[in-house]
Amino acid sequence: MYFCFCRLPLAFVALFTMWGSARGEELPADQTISFSSQVAPILQTRCVACHGEKLAESDYRMDSFAALVANTSSDQPAVLASDAKNSELYQRLIHQDEDLRMPSEAAALPEEEIELIRRWIEQGAVFDGDSRDTLLTNLLPVHNHPAAPRKYRASIPISALAVLGDENRIYVGGYHEITVWNTAGELLSRIGNQGERTYSIEPDPTGKWLLSASGTPGIMGEVRIFDLASGKMHAVVTRTDEVILDAQYSPDGKRIAVAFPNGVVDIYNAETLTKEVTLLGHSDQVTSVHWHTDSNRLGTTSRDNAAKIYDANTGRSISTFAGHSACVNSLAFLDGNDVITVSDDGKAIIWSAADGRKNREVISGSMSLLDVARFDRHYWITSTQGAQQFEIGSHRRLVQLQSEGDWVTTVAKNKLPDLRIFGLHSGELIVRQGEQEMPRILTRP
Numbered sequence: 001m002y003f004c005f006c007r008l009p010l011a012f013v014a015l016f017t018m019w020g021s022a023r024g025e026e027l028p029a030d031q032t033i034s035f036s037s038q039v040a041p042i043l044q045t046r047c048v049a050c051h052g053e054k055l056a057e058s059d060y061r062m063d064s065f066a067a068l069v070a071n072t073s074s075d076q077p078a079v080l081a082s083d084a085k086n087s088e089l090y091q092r093l094i095h096q097d098e099d100l101r102m103p104s105e106a107a108a109l110p111e112e113e114i115e116l117i118r119r120w121i122e123q124g125a126v127f128d129g130d131s132r133d134t135l136l137t138n139l140l141p142v143h144n145h146p147a148a149p150r151k152y153r154a155s156i157p158i159s160a161l162a163v164l165g166d167e168n169r170i171y172v173g174g175y176h177e178i179t180v181w182n183t184a185g186e187l188l189s190r191i192g193n194q195g196e197r198t199y200s201i202e203p204d205p206t207g208k209w210l211l212s213a214s215g216t217p218g219i220m221g222e223v224r225i226f227d228l229a230s231g232k233m234h235a236v237v238t239r240t241d242e243v244i245l246d247a248q249y250s251p252d253g254k255r256i257a258v259a260f261p262n263g264v265v266d267i268y269n270a271e272t273l274t275k276e277v278t279l280l281g282h283s284d285q286v287t288s289v290h291w292h293t294d295s296n297r298l299g300t301t302s303r304d305n306a307a308k309i310y311d312a313n314t315g316r317s318i319s320t321f322a323g324h325s326a327c328v329n330s331l332a333f334l335d336g337n338d339v340i341t342v343s344d345d346g347k348a349i350i351w352s353a354a355d356g357r358k359n360r361e362v363i364s365g366s367m368s369l370l371d372v373a374r375f376d377r378h379y380w381i382t383s384t385q386g387a388q389q390f391e392i393g394s395h396r397r398l399v400q401l402q403s404e405g406d407w408v409t410t411v412a413k414n415k416l417p418d419l420r421i422f423g424l425h426s427g428e429l430i431v432r433q434g435e436q437e438m439p440r441i442l443t444r445p
């Protein structure tokens with residue numbers, strides 16, 4: 001994956017400010033205020049940008065309930081149950097001195113929102129979520145994404161692609177949807193309710209669920225699970241304030257690894273969707289995650305130019321490869337301890353998962369290498385200039401696929417022995433059945 005993001009926190013604040021104030025309707029006097037669905041959306045959109053993980057003004061974080069009720073640096077507690085007047089958080093909303101009033105350097109909250117927060121505190125500042133440590137973004141009510149356009153005016157570059165088990169169904173990331181095609185190029189169905197762009201699509205090993213990572217650059221990112229049979233949303237695994245580029249089921253189907261924009265990788269229980277392990281060590285956006293077939297190890301790549309191997313059970317970092325000089329886009333486990341990574345620096349490098357030591361370079365060129373996937377006894381590498389197939393072991397090049405100047409952004413990681421499907425920047429699919437290339441499919445409804 002090759003996406004380059006500039007962060008747009010202002011767009012984020014502006015967009016959700018509108019949403020925030022639209023909800024300040026008249027409140028019946030006896031209504032119980034819900035923290036999760038009424039207070040958290042205001043704090044998330046108006047406060048967390050300056051009081052969160054990346055930026056914690058005055059060391060005060062508000063990105064979870066546990067953090068926002070913890071002490072502030074002042075003598076007053078941040079939130080004193082049943083006593084808004086002596087709660088620093090409330091005081092800051094109504095402060096006469098504009099330099100001290102929150103949100104800092106912005107208009108005060110609308111009166112209805114301030115009143116809502118006051119009443120929530122007066123009613124006892126009750127927490128109505130599951131865990132006090134859950135990020136506020138994950139407490140917010142789930143909302144439906146805008147509907148996909150019925151007909152597209154332009155093609156969408158393919159950034160996510162999957163082929164399901166033994167059926168020839170091809171799932172492609174579209175605009176606010178996933179489109180489903182067969183190898184003859186017919187549109188079979190459309191799965192809506194996705195973020196603006198989809199960055200990874202992954203069926204679970206039983207073929208019952210479809211996992212998608214999607215988002216809108218600078219605004220939001222999300223991982224959702226869909227019921228494959230009905231196309232309906234089943235659950236939201238997690239949400240954050242920047243796009244999520246990858247989410248993958250472990251081969252045994254028991255866990256889900258999610259690549260976060262802040263460099264963190266979290267592993268969730270696939271059934272309960274609770275977070276089990278957090279993997280630390282990357283300092284910038286994680287671009288991809290890859291489970292070893294043993295479901296115990298996880299390989300990760302990042303915009304910090306590094307790739308890492310973790311013990312997925314303990315979260316311990318096993319090895320780090322720092323030999324690339326640009327964003328690392330993808331990784332594949334080969335035989336034994338061999339791992340291959342591909343990067344925007346034009347290199348495909350084989351190194352050892354045990355100690356991070358470099359073995360050899362398979363490609364060293366001027367184009368960006370975008371994806372790599374292992375199949376039985378060979379692997380494919382895709383790039384801004386086509387795709388190449390190599391033999392495992394000898395690393396001999398077997399096939400060179402021309403894409404006529406089009407970027408081959410990704411290759412489907414399916415298990416079908418003869419079917420290889422490549423996604424292009426133009427929105428087309430190249431389907432190879434054995435040695436034969438079938439007519440290209442334009443994935444544009």
Ligand code: HEC
Nearest residue numbers: 046047050057058060072073074088089092100102103104
């Ligand atoms: C643009 C950045 C920004 C935003 C948005 C913002 N704050 Fe602040 N906040 C600050 C800064 C800077 C300070 C430290 C200076 C000060 O104490 O006034 C601060 C301090 C605080 C403190 C005092 C913490 C302490 O330890 O003393 C509280 C409470 C607080 N903010 C609450 C809020 C609330 C509630 C919101 C949302 C309605 C919010 N802030 C939004 C920048 C921000």
